[in-house]
Amino acid sequence: MPNPIVVLKFGSSVLESHNDLPAAVLEIYREIRRGRRVVAVVSAFGERTDELLSSARNLFEKPDPSCLARLLETGEAEAAATLGLALDQAGVPAQVLDAGQIGLTTSEEFLDAEPLDFDIVRIHQKLLDTPVVVIPGFSGKLKNGAPALLGRGGSDLTALFLSRGLRAAECRLLKDVEGLLHVDSNGQLDHQTLYSRASYEDCLRVGGPLIQPKAVEFAARHNLRFRIARCGGSGGTQAGNFETRFETIEPNPRPTKVALGGLGTVGLGVFRWLKKLPLEFEVVGILVNDSQRQREVDVPASLLVSSVDELLSVNAELVIETIGGTGAASDLVNGARAAGCQVVSANKQLLALDPQLCQAVSQSDESLLAAASIGGSVPVLETIGTLTQRENIMAVRGIINGTCNFILDHVNAGLPFEEALQLAQDEGLAEADPHLDISGLDCVYKLALLASRAFGEVISVDQVSCQGIDQITDELLHQAYESDGQIKLVARARRTSDGIEARVGLEILDAHDLLFDCQLEANRLVVETEGHQQVVVNGTGAGRWPTTVAVVADAWQSRRFALKNSSQQENHLKAAGM
Numbered sequence: 001m002p003n004p005i006v007v008l009k010f011g012s013s014v015l016e017s018h019n020d021l022p023a024a025v026l027e028i029y030r031e032i033r034r035g036r037r038v039v040a041v042v043s044a045f046g047e048r049t050d051e052l053l054s055s056a057r058n059l060f061e062k063p064d065p066s067c068l069a070r071l072l073e074t075g076e077a078e079a080a081a082t083l084g085l086a087l088d089q090a091g092v093p094a095q096v097l098d099a100g101q102i103g104l105t106t107s108e109e110f111l112d113a114e115p116l117d118f119d120i121v122r123i124h125q126k127l128l129d130t131p132v133v134v135i136p137g138f139s140g141k142l143k144n145g146a147p148a149l150l151g152r153g154g155s156d157l158t159a160l161f162l163s164r165g166l167r168a169a170e171c172r173l174l175k176d177v178e179g180l181l182h183v184d185s186n187g188q189l190d191h192q193t194l195y196s197r198a199s200y201e202d203c204l205r206v207g208g209p210l211i212q213p214k215a216v217e218f219a220a221r222h223n224l225r226f227r228i229a230r231c232g233g234s235g236g237t238q239a240g241n242f243e244t245r246f247e248t249i250e251p252n253p254r255p256t257k258v259a260l261g262g263l264g265t266v267g268l269g270v271f272r273w274l275k276k277l278p279l280e281f282e283v284v285g286i287l288v289n290d291s292q293r294q295r296e297v298d299v300p301a302s303l304l305v306s307s308v309d310e311l312l313s314v315n316a317e318l319v320i321e322t323i324g325g326t327g328a329a330s331d332l333v334n335g336a337r338a339a340g341c342q343v344v345s346a347n348k349q350l351l352a353l354d355p356q357l358c359q360a361v362s363q364s365d366e367s368l369l370a371a372a373s374i375g376g377s378v379p380v381l382e383t384i385g386t387l388t389q390r391e392n393i394m395a396v397r398g399i400i401n402g403t404c405n406f407i408l409d410h411v412n413a414g415l416p417f418e419e420a421l422q423l424a425q426d427e428g429l430a431e432a433d434p435h436l437d438i439s440g441l442d443c444v445y446k447l448a449l450l451a452s453r454a455f456g457e458v459i460s461v462d463q464v465s466c467q468g469i470d471q472i473t474d475e476l477l478h479q480a481y482e483s484d485g486q487i488k489l490v491a492r493a494r495r496t497s498d499g500i501e502a503r504v505g506l507e508i509l510d511a512h513d514l515l516f517d518c519q520l521e522a523n524r525l526v527v528e529t530e531g532h533q534q535v536v537v538n539g540t541g542a543g544r545w546p547t548t549v550a551v552v553a554d555a556w557q558s559r560r561f562a563l564k565n566s567s568q569q570e571n572h573l574k575a576a577g578m
């Protein structure tokens with residue numbers, strides 16, 4: 001069974017500028033982590049459509065509608081291509097398609113057309129190649145191939161139209177509010193009262209500029225449910241053939257105070273993304289090794305501290321650890337947990353070597369999230385977590401060190417080992433101590449962690465046998481060459497009648513192997529379940545941005561968890577009359 005599809009529509013209020021791209025990437029990535037495939041429909045950035053429209057109207061007395069349609073659709077095309085670039089940088093496999101490629105045809109009007117048809121099979125095929133496709137909303141094609149627009153706000157209609165054809169599990173229209181808000185008797189928005197369920201009539205009556213009326217009418221005609229929500233939010237409004245229901249919400253929950261450990265390859269990326277999410281996060285301190293060193297211009301010196309105790313005293317609610325190693329990182333993670341803070345860590349070495357932390361990871365403990373510790377942007381722990389809820393996992397096998405895969409590919413192409421290693425370091429892929437990569441130890445830590453979650457018991461690093469790429473021999477290279485095979489560093493673990501068997505080692509793979517074409521810093525994991533299901537996850541396994549997306553996605557998950565807990569506590573207190 002292929003993974004369910006979700007259609008996400010990013011409106012101009014969500015993508016106001018390039019600064020909002022991380023929020024959109026994270027919303028898409030959140031679905032990938034849940035094992036869904038995503039069709040992302042985008043509107044033009046911010047006021048782009050209005051700017052294009054007014055420039056055409058200022059320059060020309062009666063702009064020709066066909067040329068106007070051609071001009072206006074460039075806004076959505078620009079946004080779709082830019083989101084595609086942002087996903088690529090974050091290591092989230094995606095393709096950008098346009099209305100022509102998906103065969104989206106419309107009625108014969110240039111500026112306010114009705115969508116008629118699209119190539120459902122084509123989109124399904126594309127979603128077999130990558131779990132995400134990005135499509136510019138608002139436009140389609142006339143019979144003669146010329147562009148036609150679906151009316152102002154028409155990206156909502158594109159999203160609902162595609163969702164219906166694809167039988168998507170969900171269509172979520174992302175806006176800059178929590179959902180459809182109640183309008184009081186004076187016609188003012190009541191920011192504390194959300195429609196948790198809204199009828200189509202409610203949407204038409206109070207949806208105003210939030211949703212395109214034509215899109216709501218389309219949904220009503222086809223009895224199609226959809227959601228209106230904020231990026232990173234939980235729930236929002238479910239719209240459909242429902243009886244109206246309201247829910248009291250905290251209108252503007254304050255940002256989560258974050259203490260960040262480390263400001264290197266990963267830490268600086270995380271800091272920059274958190275700064276682009278000011279409603280959700282506030283960085284209140286950053287621990288570095290050398291707080292006197294000149295930093296990048298966007299890092300305020302006032303935030304820098306040089307001891308774990310100083311960072312733990314900044315009263316953060318969430319500690320993010322991107323230091324590495326088992327010294328200061330251990331003091332920070334364990335100190336934060338002892339103080340009741342939520343923790344996000346990218347440090348597989350620490351998590352695998354500390355039995356209590358490894359146990360927390362194996363049990364999917366929400367107070368310690370560690371997605372970035374394995375696979376960069378590849379949702380390794382999440383996929384395993386979802387599968388184990390359904391059935392037992394029998395075996396895992398994969399390429400889980402980007403540096404080694406990158407070096408092996410370059411060595412295969414004729415580059416000397418040392419030069420390939422230097423290149424991996426320059427790209428920010430390697431560990432601070434690259435011996436951890438090439439000796440195979442980094443893979444051992446990751447395999448111990450992921451096997452612990454897969455098999456529901458702590459697998460210690462001593463249980464994993466290890467061979468690194470530093471043990472590659474001319475003989476092995478020759479054998480691979482002779483057999484047209486690829487040498488890969490493969491991590492594998494499986495259940496046996498004697499317990500769990502786990503090893504990291506060099507293997508020659510043939511062209512039929514699912515791991516054969518995993519290239520450069522990509523990672524790939526194949527999971528086999530008791531019911532003989534084979535699940536493959538892919539993506540970029542190392543580097544600043546693929547790791548940042550995993551860390552910040554964890555931070556956002558942690559925030560949602562904390563907000564849900566605090567609202568549940570408040571409800572209990574209210575119920576107890578306190």
Ligand code: NDP
Pocket residue numbers: 261262263264265266267287288289290291293306321322323324325327328346347348349372373376428429430431432541542543544547
């Ligand atoms: P870097 O070496 O680039 O950055 C480490 C940061 O931690 C630096 O800012 C450094 O300070 C600070 N630091 C180091 N030691 C201490 C200390 N004793 N006290 C306080 N601060 C300290 O590492 P990366 O960003 O590459 O990696 C960080 C973590 O993320 C590691 O656990 C790594 O395994 C993991 N990871 C890395 C990935 C990658 O692709 N690079 C991918 C996935 C996980 P200063 O700036 O002063 O030197």
Ligand code: HSE
Pocket residue numbers: 373374375376400401402403404429430431437442541542543
């Ligand atoms: N050095 C690690 C790698 C970083 O190359 O895979 C990602 O965990």
